[in-house]
Amino acid sequence: MFQGSIVALVTPMHEDGSLDEASLRKLVEFHIAQGTDAIVAMGTTGESATLNEKEHCHVIRQVVTIVAGRIPVIAGTGANSTTEAIDLTRCAAQAGADACLLVTPYYNKPTQEGLVLHHKAIAEAVDIPQILYNVPGRTACNMLPETVAQLKNIPNIIGVKDATGDLAVGQALIDLSDDNFAVYSGDDATSCELILMGAKGSITVTGNVAPAKNHQMCIKALAGDEKGARAIDKTLQPLHHDLFVQSSPIPVKWAVNELGLIEKGIRLPMTWLSPECEEVVKKAMLAAE
Numbered sequence: 001m002f003q004g005s006i007v008a009l010v011t012p013m014h015e016d017g018s019l020d021e022a023s024l025r026k027l028v029e030f031h032i033a034q035g036t037d038a039i040v041a042m043g044t045t046g047e048s049a050t051l052n053e054k055e056h057c058h059v060i061r062q063v064v065t066i067v068a069g070r071i072p073v074i075a076g077t078g079a080n081s082t083t084e085a086i087d088l089t090r091c092a093a094q095a096g097a098d099a100c101l102l103v104t105p106y107y108n109k110p111t112q113e114g115l116v117l118h119h120k121a122i123a124e125a126v127d128i129p130q131i132l133y134n135v136p137g138r139t140a141c142n143m144l145p146e147t148v149a150q151l152k153n154i155p156n157i158i159g160v161k162d163a164t165g166d167l168a169v170g171q172a173l174i175d176l177s178d179d180n181f182a183v184y185s186g187d188d189a190t191s192c193e194l195i196l197m198g199a200k201g202s203i204t205v206t207g208n209v210a211p212a213k214n215h216q217m218c219i220k221a222l223a224g225d226e227k228g229a230r231a232i233d234k235t236l237q238p239l240h241h242d243l244f245v246q247s248s249p250i251p252v253k254w255a256v257n258e259l260g261l262i263e264k265g266i267r268l269p270m271t272w273l274s275p276e277c278e279e280v281v282k283k284a285m286l287a288a289e
Contacts, residue, residue: 001158001182002072002099003200003222004037005215007207008045010253011059013265019055021062023262028066030261034211036071037201037218039063040101043076044138045205045249049106050267053084057091064096074203078103078133082118089126099129101161101203106139112147123154130156133203135163135186145172152181161186161203167193174198188240192233195221205248206239209255210288238284245277255281 009031012023031039041063042048042056051059060075067073075092077100079085089100104110105118123130132151136142142164151157162170163186170190173183174197182200185191191202195218207214213232221229243251247270254273256262258281266272273281 002038005207005218006038006203007036008040008043011046012262015265017267025066027261035215036211038072040074048076060092061095072098074099074101076101080105080108086125093128101131103133104139104141104143119151123156129158132160163187170194208252238287242280242284245280251281
């Protein structure tokens, strides 16, 4: 099982949108030094939707190589095509990733039966630990707890990332959890609360910008130190909210650029942060220092 602050890593790019491998190395080393507990390479925050399959697999391989076993690497391999998701998951397994994170198919709105069959097909095709990822606000597809209950019985499906922000849904998922199946927060604003309720960590956007503090918050919450976890989380709340002042990963890439870790690069249709939003994000960064 993975636990703690699991950073959904941004993908460094040059201003022309090409991959920036030097900054990728610098970014991974930064997170390891700051205490990040695990990295998600090529999750949705990593702009997986706008990288082609070759680039996608290349970034996963690079992150696995740079990390060199020091912390776990979870590869984002979800797609709205089951065959594509299988191909990406197989690539991640061959690259040496420790697990895969599979977002629900976006746009095509599968039924709950379709979700079961989709994830079952991937799990049976590739023998690597897999984490379900439900983020209906981005995908227009909501995986119900009852569907998760069916999928958790598949041996290599080991957890679910819940990005609904609905603590009642989170509790229903935690009620399903056991030694072989964990719940992870995918909503930074409620991550502290969800971990205190029994989740095993946060797959986080905020951790890109304040990795040490997010790690400390998660560790305190996992240890049941409610007062300590909430005190740290209070300083992170502005980031939790304002890193979404425009569609993610626009604000978080701007913030990581402000930290001097990446260049000013993002892929269309995403655009660089609007000037009127810069002060909002900057204030949130200062609050988390």
